[in-house]
Amino acid sequence: xxxxxxxxxxxxxxxxxxxxxxxxxxxxxxxxxxxxxxxxxxxxxxxxxxxxxxxxxxxxxxxxxxxxxxxxxxxxxxxxxxxxxxxxxxxxxxxxxxxxxxxxxxxxxxxxxxxxxxxxxxxxxxxxxxxxxxxxxxxxxxxxxxxxxxxxxxxxxxxxxxxxxxxxxxxxxxxxxxxxxxxxxxxxxxxxxxxxxxxxxxxxxxxxxxxxxxxxxxxxxxxxxxxxxxxxxxxxxxxxxxxxxxxxxxxxxxxxxxxxxxxxxxxxxxxxxxxxxxxxxxxxxxxxxxxxxxxxxxxxxxxxxxxxxxxxxxxxxxxxxxxxxxxxxxxxxxxxxxxxxxxxxxxxxxxxxxxxxxxxxxxxxxxxxxxxxxxxxxxxxxxxxxxxxxxxxxxxxxxxxxxxxxxxxxxxxxxxxxxxxxxxxxxxxxxxxxxxxxxxxxxxxxxxxxxxxxxxxxxxxxxxxxxxxxxxxxxxxxxxxxxxxxxxxxxxx
Amino acid sequence: xxxxxxxxxxxxxxxxxxxxxxxxxxxxxxxxxxxxxxxxxxxxxxxxxxxxxxxxxxxxxxxxxxxxxxxxxxxxxxxxxxxxxxxxxxxxxxxxxxxxxxxxxxxxxxxxxxxxxxxxxxxxxxxxxxxxxxxxxxxxxxxxxxxxxxxxxxxxxxxxxxxxxxxxxxxxxxxxxxxxxxxxxxxxxxxxxxxxxxxxxxxxxxxxxxxxxxxxxxxxxxxxxxxxxxxxxxxxxxxxxxxxxxxxxxxxxxxxxxxxxxxxxxxxxxxxxxxxxxxxxxxxxxxxxxxxxxxxxxxxxxxxxxxxxxxxxxxxxxxxxxxxxxxxxxxxxxxxxxxxxxxxxxxxxxxxxxxxxxxxxxxxxxxxxxxxxxxxxxxxxxxxxxxxxxxxxxxxxxxxxxxxxxxxxxxxxxxxxxxxxxxxxxxxxxxxxxxxxxxxxxxxxxxxxxxxxxxxxxxxxxxxxxxxxxxxxxxxxxxxxxxxxxxxxxxxx
Numbered sequence: 005x006x007x008x009x010x011x012x013x014x015x016x017x018x019x020x021x022x023x024x025x026x027x028x029x030x031x032x033x034x035x036x037x038x039x040x041x042x043x044x045x046x047x048x049x050x051x052x053x054x055x056x057x058x059x060x061x062x063x064x065x066x067x068x069x070x071x072x073x074x075x076x077x078x079x080x081x082x083x084x085x086x087x088x089x090x091x092x093x094x095x096x097x098x099x100x101x102x103x104x105x106x107x108x109x110x111x112x113x114x115x116x117x118x119x120x121x122x123x124x125x126x127x128x129x130x131x132x133x134x135x136x137x138x139x140x141x142x143x144x145x146x147x148x149x150x151x152x153x154x155x156x157x158x159x160x161x162x163x164x165x166x167x168x169x170x171x172x173x174x175x176x177x178x179x180x181x182x183x184x185x186x187x188x189x190x191x192x193x194x195x196x197x198x199x200x201x202x203x204x205x206x207x208x209x210x211x212x213x214x215x216x217x218x219x220x221x222x223x224x225x226x227x228x229x230x231x232x233x234x235x236x237x238x239x240x241x242x243x244x245x246x247x248x249x250x251x252x253x254x255x256x257x258x259x260x261x262x263x264x265x266x267x268x269x270x271x272x273x274x275x276x277x278x279x280x281x282x283x284x285x286x287x288x289x290x291x292x293x294x295x296x297x298x299x300x301x302x303x304x305x306x307x308x309x310x311x312x313x314x315x316x317x318x319x320x321x322x323x324x325x326x327x328x329x330x331x332x333x334x335x336x337x338x339x340x341x342x343x344x345x346x347x348x349x350x351x352x353x354x355x356x357x358x359x360x361x362x363x364x365x366x367x368x369x370x371x372x373x374x375x376x377x378x379x380x381x382x383x384x385x386x387x388x389x390x391x392x393x394x395x396x397x398x399x400x401x402x403x404x405x406x407x408x409x410x411x412x413x414x415x416x417x418x419x420x421x422x423x424x425x426x427x428x429x430x431x432x433x434x435x436x437x438x439x440x441x442x443x444x445x446x447x448x449x450x451x452x453x454x455x456x457x458x459x460x461x462x463x464x465x466x467x468x469x470x471x472x473x474x475x476x477x478x479x480x481x482x483x484x485x486x487x488x489x490x491x492x493x494x495x496x497x
Numbered sequence: 498x499x500x501x502x503x504x505x506x507x508x509x510x511x512x513x514x515x516x517x518x519x520x521x522x523x524x525x526x527x528x529x530x531x532x533x534x535x536x537x538x539x540x541x542x543x544x545x546x547x548x549x550x551x552x553x554x555x556x557x558x559x560x561x562x563x564x565x566x567x568x569x570x571x572x573x574x575x576x577x578x579x580x581x582x583x584x585x586x587x588x589x590x591x592x593x594x595x596x597x598x599x600x601x602x603x604x605x606x607x608x609x610x611x612x613x614x615x616x617x618x619x620x621x622x623x624x625x626x627x628x629x630x631x632x633x634x635x636x637x638x639x640x641x642x643x644x645x646x647x648x649x650x651x652x653x654x655x656x657x658x659x660x661x662x663x664x665x666x667x668x669x670x671x672x673x674x675x676x677x678x679x680x681x682x683x684x685x686x687x688x689x690x691x692x693x694x695x696x697x698x699x700x701x702x703x704x705x706x707x708x709x710x711x712x713x714x715x716x717x718x719x720x721x722x723x724x725x726x727x728x729x730x731x732x733x734x735x736x737x738x739x740x741x742x743x744x745x746x747x748x749x750x751x752x753x754x755x756x757x758x759x760x761x762x763x764x765x766x767x768x769x770x771x772x773x774x775x776x777x778x779x780x781x782x783x784x785x786x787x788x789x790x791x792x793x794x795x796x797x798x799x800x801x802x803x804x805x806x807x808x809x810x811x812x813x814x815x816x817x818x819x820x821x822x823x824x825x826x827x828x829x830x831x832x833x834x835x836x837x838x839x840x841x842x843x844x845x846x847x848x849x850x851x852x853x854x855x856x857x858x859x860x861x862x863x864x865x866x867x868x869x870x871x872x873x874x875x876x877x878x879x880x881x882x883x884x885x886x887x888x889x890x891x892x893x894x895x896x897x898x899x900x901x902x903x904x905x906x907x908x909x910x911x912x913x914x915x916x917x918x919x920x921x922x923x924x925x926x927x928x929x930x931x932x933x934x935x936x937x938x939x940x941x942x943x944x945x946x947x948x949x950x951x952x953x954x955x956x957x958x959x960x961x962x963x964x965x966x967x968x969x970x971x972x973x974x975x976x977x978x979x980x981x982x983x984x985x986x987x988x989x990x
Contacts, residue, residue, distance in 0.1 A: 047578045049628065054641055057573035057656070064574065080550035081557065085540045086630070086661055086677050087601070090608065090616050100616065105607060108580070109618045112602040113665040115583065115629065123583050123593065125602045125627055134618055135542065136608065137579070137630075148547055163550070168579055168661065172606040184579050
């Protein structure tokens, strides 16, 4: 536990919905928050997860919002095969080293019962050439593009797919690093190196805007150092968020692949000059790990807090039923209110279960619904609602007229979204420390401080950095665009 | 070729955009239509397909429309792992026989270079227990549900996932039968047998309505005979469409699984009576094969015809540019028109390429865009547009005022959608023949007639049927709800 965290622990309220608290044990808090909000669970397949309905609804909202932005860039969605022939991987040397290492290999196409009656891969159904389950699709999409691109008139060519990918993880962690995960992977091809670079940076900008405005994650946008590049890329750009334990999380990456994949897959076009040229390609992706980033950025000791833009439902209405006789009337009133909220284009849930009201309250606190709206006999009679914003808690609870509530609702949710972003930005900005030497870095992490350090990029050439990186599990996160000539270094997910 | 088809061939117009025509060679026509509309192509992975942007856009529209209907049934989306432990399959005997046979088996989790430098599965990374890539997910979802369902209060429990699945196909056919395909698979659990049966029928009704109203596919809804049931189901319900070669296509199925999977996966709940009971489950799915059904139902000898409800864009605007000087003005005018169409909630595409106008016309005929709108100098000056509905062709071409066009557009598209459904229904209804005996069936197919035969269901018990089924590759398609006591028999995809 860091010094800052210990300090927080002393001042922590005695009772929280999540045990342990963030200060007590951040990794375990993370697991408990996911469980309490019913977002996901570990699957019986090692390293894989089951994304439960409440967690999947976040992903659906991410998909809808990000897909629109991607399409606005002139990108078209398509779908490519799950299985990749091994020979495709073999064509690109760096890519093999990066990806062929830990991936799922399909070797047979049939099961049969053995002598003991046990199901086993049928020896007669062994594939002549095995396949891997895609860890990423540069190779197979590149091969297809090679057949579709002929002339400079076909460029730029912009494709995206939403799919599952698989990388055999040795230390899996739910949402953050799972053997199977969901993502979008974009693959664009251009006539010139300049256009490819500009596109890689443009897509990073799309991610930055999405992370900040939709997930309320303030991010450092920057370039990865050569060692941290995607295998085969000539430049990898990244958006790095900061979690509440001071670790960085790579929330999205965009790669300028130069001609690496166009040469291995033979993506050629006839230029305006009549000559054949290799295209310049990019690829860029955001995955379900962004949900992990959202949890670790906004959660508190009572559970997750959902940014309204991606919350499964930004508003929950909880009918307070005093006596069974009045039950129907209160619920009908709440349903009517829900319909009015829906007509504003805002997702809403009415909890009509017979669970005790206090249990319901805690349920929605733990699942981080941005606004809890209570309606009982009293409110109903007075034409009022009692509203509690999740991030400010019961001190901010207020009873207001229903008309006023509805009129202000879009603004109220926007304000909550902005508060989450501002709070996260403040946390981040107070946890980045300027250092001068490798010794400063060692001292910082030896003192168990939380956060990232920022140094002159020349520090990357200091041979002493190697040992310090190893001792404290540090890595250069990026060369941030907002502070040219510097590098951000720290721990990461 | 059937007699009817030969007859059609003689009368066919001499020039069509697709070669061969439907009458000449229906299976090859199908492949050529897909190519001409740039919908999909065979992947380098045997039996798999690449769904290209124009084809994938249909799937996105199917997803959006069907997902809303599924959610209206109180079903929540979730995501379960791609890989299924073999032991799960082993638990359910009938299911093994149905699915464990031809599926992709993952046996290793790493590749390495062998002595010759070739990438091979690393022997040290052999999995203790192999996995199969899901052919369907009853087993893994059942295991998860068993952990989530405790009491009758948790029921009904309704889940759906949109995902890829894989069944090693020996005779693959693009969209219709591919090794990997995309689908939604719903999995619901209930307290009673009656509720499960009612749900399976209800979801079939949702499919029927979707097939007819969105894809314009008239379908026979009915029950499968015992032999044709999903492995493990106590009843399988189906919607069967008819293609233009008279063959049936199973467009969606809904299964009453009884307690088969709840017993193998141990999905138990405490009932109102305080006792433990096994749940009753259902599963139901629609896949990318429905796109194949759409093509073979609505296409003509000039290519595919898209029903407006799922067309990537129901309207295309083609600027007719006479001289380069006027180019900018015509295109600006078309863009403005497109914005007006979009504001009606209708998808639209403006073709601003410099391709020759006649090439553009043929492109959109082959890609089946429901309405082609031409705008040249003349139309622009007169405040008019020239509109051609794809299904009626140039005889129905008319030049009308832009305001009238816009005012009538939703109705115009709806009318086109209805025409496609009506035409398909008429074709279907004139290609179902009532027969009395097995000899009648043999005679029908021996005469090379196109279509399905309908007989008293008792015919299924006639031992002579076996040989006739085999000789003409027939199968009972369903026991149709609209003609109780009968069975529909025929060829199928």
